[in-house]
Amino acid sequence: MQSANTLLKKLVRSSVLPFAAQHGMKKHFFPLIRTLSLSLHLKQDNSCNPSEKLDLDAWKKVMKSGLQETVRETVSEYKEDSTLAGAYELLEMWRLAGRLVPENISEEQLKNFMECPSKSAKKKYLKFLYLKELNKKNDRRKMEEKRERRLEAQEPTPKPAESRKSSFVCLWASCMDKAYNWRVAQSMIFGQPLVFDMSYEKDMSFREVTNAVKQMVLSEGINRRSVDPFHIHFCNLKDGSLYQKEFIKHYREAWDKLLITVTDQCYTEVFPKDKLIYLTADSPKVMKTFDHDKIYIVGSMVDKSIKTGVSLARAKRLGLETAALPLDKYLLWNTGAKNLTLDQMMHILLTLKDTGDWKKALEFVPKRKSCGFVSKPVHELKKSLNLLNTLKLGKRQGEVGRQFAKNYSKKLTQK
Amino acid sequence: IQPPEKPLQAEEWNRLRESFRSPEKFEEVMFNSMIKCNSPIDVAKSLLTHMAKSNSDITYNLLLKYLRLCVQQGQTSEISDVYDIMKTRFKILESGAYNLCIRGLSNSDQWRRALTLLEEVKKVMIPSRTNYESCIKAAGHHQEINLAFELYHEMLNKDLVPTLDVLHALFDFSRGMKGAELQKELFGILLYLRENQIYPHKRFMQSIKLWFESIPGGNWRGHLTSIKDSGQCPVCNYQLEDSDLTEEEYNHLRERIIKDVIHGTDTFRKTSPQEFEAFQAFVENRLPFDIVIDGLNVSHIKPRRMQCENLFHAINCLAKENGRLLVLGRKHMLVNSSNWKRGIMKEMQSKADFFFAENISEDDAFLLYATLRSGKHCKFVTRDFLRDHKACLSDSLTRHLFRKWQRGHQIVLLIYCIKSKKMFFLVFIQQAAFRYDCVVQTTGDTWHIPYKDIFEEKYSYQVPRKWLCLRQK
Numbered sequence: 088m089q090s091a092n093t094l095l096k097k098l099v100r101s102s103v104l105p106f107a108a109q110h111g112m113k114k115h116f117f118p119l120i121r122t123l124s125l126s127l128h129l130k131q132d133n134s135c136n137p138s139e140k141l142d143l144d145a146w147k148k149v150m151k152s153g154l155q156e157t158v159r160e161t162v163s164e165y166k167e168d169s170t171l172a173g174a175y176e177l178l179e180m181w182r183l184a185g186r187l188v189p190e191n192i193s194e195e196q197l198k199n200f201m202e203c204p205s206k207s208a209k210k211k212y213l214k215f216l217y218l219k220e221l222n223k224k225n226d227r228r229k230m231e232e233k234r235e236r237r238l239e240a241q242e243p244t245p246k247p248a249e250s251r252k253s254s255f256v257c258l259w260a261s262c263m264d265k266a267y268n269w270r271v272a273q274s275m276i277f278g279q280p281l282v283f284d285m286s287y288e289k290d291m292s293f294r295e296v297t298n299a300v301k302q303m304v305l306s307e308g309i310n311r312r313s314v315d316p317f318h319i320h321f322c323n324l325k326d327g328s329l330y331q332k333e334f335i336k337h338y339r340e341a342w343d344k345l346l347i348t349v350t351d352q353c354y355t356e357v358f359p360k361d362k363l364i365y366l367t368a369d370s371p372k373v374m375k376t377f378d379h380d381k382i383y384i385v386g387s388m389v390d391k392s393i394k395t396g397v398s399l400a401r402a403k404r405l406g407l408e409t410a411a412l413p414l415d416k417y418l419l420w421n422t423g424a425k426n427l428t429l430d431q432m433m434h435i436l437l438t439l440k441d442t443g444d445w446k447k448a449l450e451f452v453p454k455r456k457s458c459g460f461v462s463k464p465v466h467e468l469k470k471s472l473n474l475l476n477t478l479k480l481g482k483r484q485g486e487v488g489r490q491f492a493k494n495y496s497k498k499l500t501q502k
Numbered sequence: 503i504q505p506p507e508k509p510l511q512a513e514e515w516n517r518l519r520e521s522f523r524s525p526e527k528f529e530e531v532m533f534n535s536m537i538k539c540n541s542p543i544d545v546a547k548s549l550l551t552h553m554a555k556s557n558s559d560i561t562y563n564l565l566l567k568y569l570r571l572c573v574q575q576g577q578t579s580e581i582s583d584v585y586d587i588m589k590t591r592f593k594i595l596e597s598g599a600y601n602l603c604i605r606g607l608s609n610s611d612q613w614r615r616a617l618t619l620l621e622e623v624k625k626v627m628i629p630s631r632t633n634y635e636s637c638i639k640a641a642g643h644h645q646e647i648n649l650a651f652e653l654y655h656e657m658l659n660k661d662l663v664p665t666l667d668v669l670h671a672l673f674d675f676s677r678g679m680k681g682a683e684l685q686k687e688l689f690g691i692l693l694y695l696r697e698n699q700i701y702p703h704k705r706f707m708q709s710i711k712l713w714f715e716s717i718p719g720g721n722w723r724g725h726l727t728s729i730k731d732s733g734q735c736p737v738c739n740y741q742l743e744d745s746d747l748t749e750e751e752y753n754h755l756r757e758r759i760i761k762d763v764i765h766g767t768d769t770f771r772k773t774s775p776q777e778f779e780a781f782q783a784f785v786e787n788r789l790p791f792d793i794v795i796d797g798l799n800v801s802h803i804k805p806r807r808m809q810c811e812n813l814f815h816a817i818n819c820l821a822k823e824n825g826r827l828l829v830l831g832r833k834h835m836l837v838n839s840s841n842w843k844r845g846i847m848k849e850m851q852s853k854a855d856f857f858f859a860e861n862i863s864e865d866d867a868f869l870l871y872a873t874l875r876s877g878k879h880c881k882f883v884t885r886d887f888l889r890d891h892k893a894c895l896s897d898s899l900t901r902h903l904f905r906k907w908q909r910g911h912q913i914v915l916l917i918y919c920i921k922s923k924k925m926f927f928l929v930f931i932q933q934a935a936f937r938y939d940c941v942v943q944t945t946g947d948t949w950h951i952p953y954k955d956i957f958e959e960k961y962s963y964q965v966p967r968k969w970l971c972l973r974q975k
Contacts, residue, residue: 142551143509143544143548144547144551145555146551146553147587149554149559150559150560150587150590151590177594177627180592180594181598183561183562183563184566184596185563185566186598290767371861397768397771399770399771400769400770400771404768404770
């Protein structure tokens with residue numbers, strides 16, 4: 088009996104009960120009963136200060152007494168433009184709320200953001216900026232770490248390397264560049280032309296154009312480093328077009344010294360029509376061999392929304408021959424669209440030109456898109472792929488198909 | 503991690519925090535799990551207090567999470583407290599906080615504050631449709647039906663699509679109320695359903711029915727029924743509107759098909775100008791057709807059989823009852839091959855008109871053009887849903903017209919194998935096109951409203967079979 092009394096006393100003194108008594112709310116009663124035994128256990132833990140009470144609303148006072156959070160100073164920059172400032176404030180709040188929003192945003196980006204036509208477009212654009220910023224930050228951090236490591240490594244003074252002798256002259260990057268340029272210059276006189284068709288600006292969004300230009304810059308680099316480069320032609324490149332602006336952004340002064348032919352003419356005006364072959368994934372004809380006398384045209388277009396038949400339409404209009412890569416003949420296709428990036432195309436064409444070996448050339452098709460090369464007849468492989476898929480997905484895929492068929496026929500019989 | 507069941511002291515929070523893998527994220531993770539477990543807000547409060555004392559600040563992010571917990575449990579006074587704190591602490595709030603506050607307050611007796619919050623949101627951005635939904639429902643619950651409709655119209659003016667829930671709620675709130683103005687508003691909602699080809703679900707339909715029957719002095723009676731194939735309502739013998747388009751709609755659709763589907767951004771993508779002109783001339787010379795057949799689609803109807811045989815059967819079957827047939831195909835069908843026998847092709851060509859497009863052209867676009875050009879009586883045969891062509895149409899109004907026209911004019915061939923005494927008979931069953939139009943319709947003293955049995959209808963091509971028939975005695 089006595090022990091029970093002391094227990095009760097302890098309980099009253101413990102933290103939770105007084106609070107409940109204070110508020111006297113009925114709904115708090117049930118959880119309390121449950122916690123009684125628990126609080127006893129807790130009691131033993133913090134017996135040092137039994138008199139402390141928990142004021143659950145204390146945080147409100149603290150928060151209310153705090154100063155108003157000022158949105159960062161940058162707002163004042165936009166003071167003359169109230170809508171921009173408003174958008175900026177909104178972004179700040181979204182960032183505080185933990186959404187994917189970049190920390191710093193330029194005025195141009197802010198304007199782009201406000202011009203986005205829908206909420207989801209805005210969200211997407213912000214996420215894009217956020218990830219870009221994150222990548223940049225990570226790169227900078229890695230670079231700094233690298234520098235630190237280098238500094239640490241250098242501390243013991245390096246031994247003089249005079250004693251080393253080599254019969255080869257060390258080739259530095261500038262020497263390599265000279266050698267490459269020499270080769271490309273040669274190809275501009277004797278090499279096989281390769282045309283990039285730059286007439287797709289209307290069919291692409293801004294992002295797609297920048298991506299296309301990036302891919303073309305990559306392909307130009309790949310071509311320059313190859314043993315036997317193509318003579319690259321940029322056809323239909325209008326002065327002042329978005330393409331050109333983006334190119335200049337990438338190359339700066341080097342744009343005028345680039346060893347390629349840039350023209351605003353169409354390829355049909357530059358080359359004889361019967362020699363041209365337009366490469367497009369939509370073509371009904373499949374390329375069998377690489378022809379060294381033909382001039383291949385690659386459409387410099389990135390289409391994220393898969394607009395079928397756009398480049399085929401160009402070739403049809405001009406009455407050109409078309410061809411597609413024999414992807415299905417050599418690869419067991421798995422996922423993804425059959426259109427490849429421009430730099431992948433460049434790798435493939437260069438390899439074909441040098442070796443004529445399809446297997447070697449199609450190594451450059453992304454590995455995720457195919458299940459490997461075809462060694463057995465295609466239909467057999469497809470069967471095993473189907474089996475694999477059904478195993479992987481369980482029965483579900485088949486079931487969905489069947490369900491659909493059932494529903495459809497039901498609808499029809501109901502009519 | 504499991505949130506504690508009761509408020510903890512500062513040291514206890516500290517201890518928990520230390521034992522957590524990454525202490526810097528502890529509060530966030532803890533709040534998330536509190537929301538998930540719906541733990542009592544006192545626990546959350548004690549954590550907030552602990553944080554306020556140790557950092558003298560609580561981040562916006564965590565306040566937002568606390569607000570979510572309060573909304574989840576309907577703690578109205580806390581919601582308004584947090585809102586006040588946010589207001590004093592930050593210059594403006596973002597959409598997430600407003601959404602939560604509006605949702606939380608509209609369910610309480612402080613619902614008018616939700617309306618002022620809505621006004622505040624409007625200054626910064628366009629409120630979301632769920633914001634309006636909460637406010638409209640709140641107004642309706644408190645018998646402010648005019649206010650509810652005011653908000654509803656405001657929402658429509660901002661091009662927001664109301665949720666079915668809002669429309670449903672408006673019918674629920676107006677049950678048993680008087681007033682010609684109110685009646686007009688609700689008829690307006692029904693016409694909105696008609697124009698946008700929305701079908702109410704079963705519970706919504708019940709609420710419409712109850713509202714009609716509750717109109718004082720209206721003498722409305724509702725019956726659930728299903729419509730016969732002839733398009734006649736079995737309850738009141740009303741003949742439903744037929745699925746024909748008006749002359750104007752028909753011409754509009756035809757023009758848009760030519761402009762958007764056939765030409766699109768580039769005529770060469772689907773055909774070529776020469777080919778299209780040749781086809782137009784071909785069609786003009788032989789008008790009108792009764793049935794246009796997608797030859798290649800029909801020829802694949804039974805995969806184990808020769809493709810030209812399939813087509814041959816289909817043509818024979820259709821030619822019996824109908825006058826002039828047009829079959830669209832591609833040039834490769836003319837080349838003698840294992841699937842396309844020249845003899846059978848010859849025989850077919852004597853029974854129907856054939857047009858062969860280039861192998862890389864799209865024959866579906868021609869199918870649509872030929873059918874529309876032949877006139878309203880003309881039907882077409884394909885199993886294709888024609889979704890990609892519908893998607894080419896630029897505005898939703900034309901897409902609706904296309905759907906309606908497709909429902910009324912597409913014939914789908916089905917094949918049934920009848921197995922008897924080692925013999926296989928192939929029977930083509932013609933699935934007749936719909937004769938009546940499946941939308942909400944009225945004659946003034948009757949309403950016919952199609953409704954869905956299930957809450958969510960998965961396929962857009964499915965049309966409800968069940969109807970609500972309302973008539974005035």
